[in-house]
Amino acid sequence: MGTKSVLPVIKEEAEIGGQLTRREIVRRLLAAAGAGTAWPLVAASHPIHELFRNEAVLEEAENLAAADWRPLVLNAQQDETLSALAERIVPGSTKAQVNRFIDLLLSVDTAEHKQKFAESLAAFEAGSQKRFGKRFPSLDASQQNMLLTDASAYPAKEDSSGSAGRENRGLHKDFEDLKGWISGAYYSSEMGMRELGWTPDRVFASFPGCEHPEGHS
Incomplete structure (x- = not known):
């Protein structure tokens, strides 16, 4: 989490209708990254950076709002867990259809990264069951925050129960x-x-930190 900062303009380019496609957004973000700008809350080594260079996937992303959307990689339970985690980590993720875009990215990712992603979801489900006796999506907001706050802390830190x-x-x-x-x-x-x-009409040279008071960083 951080405070809002004024972002320096590095380019001016008006968009027709004032809207951007996912491909155009990613193009701008990659350009900023090439200029030495770090993406918000995303480590430079994370596999998502390479996937953002896949033009075909970014084209397909424009269809994610379809009423008949079905996940390509995740099963129903994994999608539910991801949606709950995403909304708690970055509020607004549900409206932004973060779960759908991640599923699309995973569909062209390596088997190793797919497995790691599935294992991370399963780890949170197991942690939720062990601590509260329920799946993560079934926890109330305070329980979800407690689990995520402890998980986000440095590994050696004691959990909130002591x-x-x-x-x-x-x-x-x-x-x-x-x-x-x-x-x-x-x-x-x-x-x-x-x-x-x-x-x-503006693209920025740097990004502020997470501004969600209830988010996790």
Whole structure:
């Protein structure tokens, strides 16, 4: 989390209708990254960066709002867990259809990355069951925040109950991996770009930190 900052303009380019496609947004973000700008909450080594260079996937992303959308990789339970995690980590993710875009990206990713993603979702489900006896999507907001806050903390930190928190230390890497996917998907949407200060005639040279008071960083 951070405070809002004024972003320096590096380019002016009006868009017809004041809207951007996902491909155009990613093109601008990649250009900013090439100029040395870090993406919000996404580690430079995260696999999502390479996937953003896949033009065919970005074209397909324009169809994610279809009423008959079905996941290509995730099963129904995984999609539900991802949606709940995404909304809690970056509020607004549901409206930005973060879960759908991540599923699309995973469909062209490596088997190794797909497996890691599935394992991270499963780890949060297991942690939720162990601590609260329920799946993560079934937890109330305070329980979800408690689990995510402990998982986002440095691995050696005790959990909020005061115990050693071995399972939460194990969730830290899973949290960082999922946060990268979720943040990358959200801030490459028009909704995310507008939150960062984008307007149709401006592109910025740097990004502020997370401004969601209830989000996790």
